[in-house]
Amino acid sequence: MTINSAIVIDIIKSIAKTLAENKEYLTELDSAIGDADHGINMDRGFNTVLTKLPSLEGKDIGTILKTVGMTLVSTVGGASGPLYGTAFMRAGQAVAGKNEIDEKDILTIFEAALQGIKERGKAVAGEKTMIDALEPALKSYRDAVDNNIGLAEALNRAVDAAKEGMEYTKNIIATKGRASYLGERSIGHQDPGATSSYLLLQAAARVVNSL
Amino acid sequence: MTINSAIVIDIIKSIAKTLAENKEYLTELDSAIGDADHGINMDRGFNTVLTKLPSLEGKDIGTILKTVGMTLVSTVGGASGPLYGTAFMRAGQAVAGKNEIDEKDILTIFEAALQGIKERGKAVAGEKTMIDALEPALKSYRDAVDNNIGLAEALNRAVDAAKEGMEYTKNIIATKGRASYLGERSIGHQDPGATSSYLLLQAAARVVNSL
Amino acid sequence: MKKLINDPNTVVEEMMEGIVQAYPQYVRKLEGFNVLVRADAPVNGKVALVSGGGSGHEPAHGGYVGKGMLDGAVAGAVFTSPTPDAIYEAIKAVNGGAGVLLVVKNYTGDVMNFDMAKEMAEMDGIKVDSVVVNDDVAVENSTWTTGRRGIAGTVFVHKIAGAAADKGMTLEEVKRVGEKVIANVRSMGMALTPCTVPAAGKPSFTLAENEMEIGIGIHGEPGTHRESVKAADEIADELLNKILADLPYESGDEVAVMVNGMGGTPLMELFVINRHVASVLKEKGIKVYRTFVGEYMTSLEMQGASITLLKLDDELKGLLDAPSDTIAFKDFGR
């Protein structure tokens, strides 16, 4: 199975919709251990992305992803803006010029994106951030691709792993981001960024599964 | 029956006690149509008066009342401070040098006090102020004295008239003092100053009745 | 009641100490009285200004003591006008031989206490005069009532009469200027939340989550009426309309604007209000000469705002632009 530019645009729309639906939920999670804006931030960013999509129709996937990234950087703000923005920008660079991508390309995208997040945020897994959802998701996805089990199923496994990682964030102390100021008090709360990462992957998988 | 300096001091103590007991009640009345401080103001004033009483023992009644008045002026503040302060100061002037007073002297005191309040506050009866308690009280007292029915009973009648006047303040619009800013909205609420005047007369009568 | 205080009975004294500790370069306290005077008082040969009122309106009035504004500020108990003896001490301490002008807000208590102090000082041979500020248009003027209240517009009287005194004008002149400001200044306020007098321990009124109080004073009194909360622009319109109808203000007029917070209002919200005020005035052809947004005349922790317009002529403009250096009102002049 391959994904073309039109599908990528559908995926972006699906992500935007999911984040809009979960705006309050994400903000609520952020109010427990952060500053109560994560859902608002993500929704503001992807809302602006939606307004850019018409102009991106027919463009290559690299351009689409890079534009999404730049839009997020310039509208989200906070910690998640540069992180997700960098992720999408790096993803776009990784598939520059391509009009169709397969599961291998998506692996490249995924790796580039996570690498970008790690470099920008100087964090590693286990610090109660989005990385705790994304890194296990990437691992599952890579294993699935290595075993040739098909894109849709590979994405589903990534989503499952992200969910597990997201839930795992409840058990650990935050050492990066705003929640780190809470120390022990951050335990028991699920990380908002890990949650948005899970939702984002889930929204993408949903589109691919419906193809 | 005559009243000597010691009894005057007892009366002042009784007033202080009554106002302390009614501090919250008076403040609550003032919060409905004023600025929620009348009980606090009166209590602060009479508390300071209490501290001055020891030094007043053996002094003539004029001096006692004048000192009470000056103390109220310098500790109560607000509208009630100058008004009650002036009342007591004028009362003191009216019986300057006397060590014993009878019901006629008390009539003089009462008239001087009310006159002082009216001059200081430029208000008349019917404006929803302490005058609405004091003026009918003075009238009843004067009638009683004219009919020679005795000091205690005369004071009791004054208290009854003050109570009626105080209750009447519920039915009228304030045109003086802070409550006047409420216009129509002041109707239905009892005036705090009329209430403290009633309480003050009641406390005085109580002492005289117990002689 | 949650407050950062130690004891409702000593809160005013402790506040006064905190002010003097923080700003000895601006003010000193008169021993035994809750009176702040200029650090360099009395200023010889200058007309001195004394104002004051209940506490709970901070930065009024102590925050306006200094060069180009007040010489002395007298603080009563919370929301209770100060007593004549304290005002009298203030007058004596700031009198520099050219007379003293009292700037009084129009409340029965304030007027009576300041009057008594004036009488006391005059007996000492000090030249004292007073002006009474009554800028609040929420309350209808009438010969049957005590007249309008003095609220945030008072700060313009401090500033402009203060500048007049600083320029060396006589007591009569300073009074004339103060009265000109009073004749041309109009204000109105509203509250989203009530406030709690420390010694009372509970709010002076209650408002439901969707209610606001319009036409409030600055002592936690209820206002003229209650409404459902609405958008900031509509609230600003409601206040502005009453103000604009009152003087009236006409196209071509120049005004100074004050958007004042009641103590608990974030600056963000005051600026949102100012945006609309500016646009309405522009539409009406009324020129905004200068704007002041902030907390100038407050009611403890109340959330809410008042709007003040001061109609200016050349004399008032010049004095408004004169330099002032006080704790809460600094202006380099221009």
Added chain:
Amino acid sequence: MKKLINDPNTVVEEMMEGIVQAYPQYVRKLEGFNVLVRADAPVNGKVALVSGGGSGHEPAHGGYVGKGMLDGAVAGAVFTSPTPDAIYEAIKAVNGGAGVLLVVKNYTGDVMNFDMAKEMAEMDGIKVDSVVVNDDVAVENSTWTTGRRGIAGTVFVHKIAGAAADKGMTLEEVKRVGEKVIANVRSMGMALTPCTVPAAGKPSFTLAENEMEIGIGIHGEPGTHRESVKAADEIADELLNKILADLPYESGDEVAVMVNGMGGTPLMELFVINRHVASVLKEKGIKVYRTFVGEYMTSLEMQGASITLLKLDDELKGLLDAPSDTIAFKDFGR
């Protein structure tokens, strides 16, 4: 949620308009961005200072734009650090050829966004450097965390580095001065009430009538722990003790004190706090060189306070005393 706003989605833009309408003599807004720069920017040959952060901290940061402090302030959404493109525009607009210093508060988001903007500006050949303020002692420092937060102490960095730039120092020198302030400034805050992000519509945490939150930041985040409310002096002690233990401060040291309100705190209460701070410092032989009491770095309508101590040497004293003229920080100098 009761607020004097029109729409949570436009509140920051409307606030910016309200600021510019009120104070055109101090600031202008960059078209298309929530960026305020000095009315006279760029100042040729002077090192320019740019700071910023989420909105909701007013008067920070726009209130500190002007002579002797910041050249530009970038406002993000409420409590959300601004985006690199806006910061980049600010840098370009204020660059007077001598380089630009970014004053960043230590939050992951702020640091990343300012870093990205710095990279963008450097690609244009603009000399940019940055300092990161981390004065909050509530959060233990550790190599395992993101380090301490930047809170009210940031205003001292604006003031002192701003004065250094105003005196004509080079970018390296201004940065050195900024870092000296950072090395010597410590703060800690607490809240009696939470605050509500307009777009969120409900408070970020809740507190019972007898509870307070200690060790809060300035974004409505929960603090380090919760306690029963106590007397102002005890609260001040709790904050002061952590601050004093941190540097440490010694007898004979000279400090500047800032008692900062969180947005909804009456000045009265801040002065009560300052009274105790002054007396504790006096007892310890620490000399208070200057004190600042007011709302400098807020969290919307939160009631609460923070205490900041800045240890001074002669250089810092001289720069602290230099004149500044901004909307919210005016100083005649001395």
